Amino acid sequence: MSFQAYLNNIQAKTGKSPDEFKSLAEQKxxxxxxxxxxxxxxxxxxxxxxxxxxxxxxxxMAIWALFKGKTD
Structure with missing residues (x-):
């Protein structure tokens, strides 16, 4: 599964985009x-x-990678 597919699946499951997860992580x-x-x-x-x-x-771990700067 590609990195983008992980992000798409996460958004479908949670309703949260990668940017929304970043915002929530800032709040935390x-x-x-x-x-x-x-x-x-x-x-x-x-x-x-x-x-x-x-x-x-x-x-x-895909979200962790996103937080570490992975983009693709």
């Missing part, structure tokens, strides 16, 4: 000015996404 303190806060670990983000959005691990 995971991102600052669009960049990952150095102390934030992948587990912090994946636990949040699993708990709040019921995403599977692969989809959570």
């Amino acid at each position: 303190g995971f991102l600052q000015n669009g960049k990952l806060v150095p102390s934030v670990k992948a587990t912090d983000v994946t636990n949040w996404l699993k708990d709040e959005f019921q995403l599977g691990h692969g989809h959570c």
Whole structure:
């Protein structure tokens, strides 16, 4: 599955776009000015996404990659 397909599936499941996830992550303190806060670990983000959005691990890691700057 391509990275974009993961993002499309996440949006279909949650109703949230990648930009909306970035905004939510800023509110949670995971991102600052669009960049990952150095102390934030992948587990912090994946636990949040699993708990709040019921995403599977692969989809959570796609969001983590998005936060790290992956674009394609």
